[in-house]
Amino acid sequence: MGVPLVDLQFSDADSELELKEKLGRNLVEAVSTVGFVYVKNSGISSESVARVNEVTEDFFKRPSEKKRKYQRDPEQNFGYVGIEAERTDVHKPGDYKEAFDMSGDVGFSEAAHWPDDLVPGYSALVKDFMKQCKRLGLYLLELLSLGLQLEPEHNLLKCHRSILSEGNKTTLRSLYYPPLPRDMKLLDGQLRCGEHTDYGTITLLFQDKAGGLQVKNSDGDYVDALPLEDTVLINVGDMLEYQTCGQLRSTMHRVVIPISDVNLRSLRRSLVYFIYADHSTIINKPLVYKPGSPWDKVNHDPNAAPITALEHVYRKWGATY
Numbered sequence: 001m002g003v004p005l006v007d008l009q010f011s012d013a014d015s016e017l018e019l020k021e022k023l024g025r026n027l028v029e030a031v032s033t034v035g036f037v038y039v040k041n042s043g044i045s046s047e048s049v050a051r052v053n054e055v056t057e058d059f060f061k062r063p064s065e066k067k068r069k070y071q072r073d074p075e076q077n078f079g080y081v082g083i084e085a086e087r088t089d090v091h092k093p094g095d096y097k098e099a100f101d102m103s104g105d106v107g108f109s110e111a112a113h114w115p116d117d118l119v120p121g122y123s124a125l126v127k128d129f130m131k132q133c134k135r136l137g138l139y140l141l142e143l144l145s146l147g148l149q150l151e152p153e154h155n156l157l158k159c160h161r162s163i164l165s166e167g168n169k170t171t172l173r174s175l176y177y178p179p180l181p182r183d184m185k186l187l188d189g190q191l192r193c194g195e196h197t198d199y200g201t202i203t204l205l206f207q208d209k210a211g212g213l214q215v216k217n218s219d220g221d222y223v224d225a226l227p228l229e230d231t232v233l234i235n236v237g238d239m240l241e242y243q244t245c246g247q248l249r250s251t252m253h254r255v256v257i258p259i260s261d262v263n264l265r266s267l268r269r270s271l272v273y274f275i276y277a278d279h280s281t282i283i284n285k286p287l288v289y290k291p292g293s294p295w296d297k298v299n300h301d302p303n304a305a306p307i308t309a310l311e312h313v314y315r316k317w318g319a320t321y
């Protein structure tokens with residue numbers, strides 16, 4: 001089974017609520033198959049994505065000693081990550097990629113160390129994009145809440161109030177997969193991005209035309225999630241898997257190194273917006289459904305030690321960096 005598509009502009013409904021409920025049902029059904037869905041008419045233009053890629057690429061093309069001045073701060077989850085510095089698959093060599101992590105709480109505070117002196121205008125453009133992603137993300141969380149038939153006072157927006165401010169680690173990550181040098185010998189098992197699940201509630205992924213992303217389907221086989229123009233790829237992360245007691249799955253995915261010689265020498269770009277629940281959210285506590293919701297099949301151990309959103313992301317970051 002491939003990755004399904006949902007068009008947010010679908011308009012066969014008599015009221016706004018009915019429209020949102022239909023979209024929500026479509027979205028939940030879509031993510032309940034492979035955990036990934038292409039979203040069309042997301043409200044974020046490809047021009048906007050291209051502009052952010054342009055400004056962030058300008059940073060990645062600078063010499064290493066300049067980039068190292070913006071080294072990622074592990075507490076903040078803000079800053080530059082060099083080649084092989086992260087093992088998204090903890091059992092494999094470091095990823096052949098560069099990244100710039102921009103946790104929103106830091107990015108919108110005085111503490112942010114933006115590379116504006118190296119690339120003028122970087123922060124203004126990127127912050128505007130982060131706000132666009134927040135708007136889309138909250139809309140998707142509203143739709144998912146309707147699709148899951150959550151009690152309105154316990155919908156997913158309630159545990160995502162602090163996105164881009166203190167109390168929430170929602171992060172935009174700019175990724176730069178450099179071309180492989182001709183004389184480069186990759187390590188055994190090394191990928192552009194090792195097999196992993198995402199840690200948050202949902203992820204918004206904007207990939208370029210290069211390809212290489214693969215998603216594990218329910219048969220355990222990796223299938224290509226090819227770039228589809230004018231769409232955003234959305235996937236379920238660990239937090240939503242926990243909250244739905246495993247009914248929605250945080251699907252394994254990876255970015256492979258191209259096999260053709262031409263593609264080996266080409267670069268790949270992507271922007272990833274990881275939506276995390278507010279710090280104190282207990283993620284391994286079931287969501288609260290309306291009576292009759294087909295998703296209210298909760299298989300939960302009430303004695304399980306509570307895990308907060310903040311603990312979960314720091315535990316994951318601690319293991320992979």
Ligand SMILES: O=C(O)CCC(=O)C(=O)O
Binds near residue numbers: 198
């Ligand atoms: O670059 C991509 O397309 C995916 C990256 C990814 O999965 C991640 O950073 O979590």
Ligand SMILES: [Fe+2]
Binds near residue numbers: 196197198253
């Ligand atoms: Fe990922």
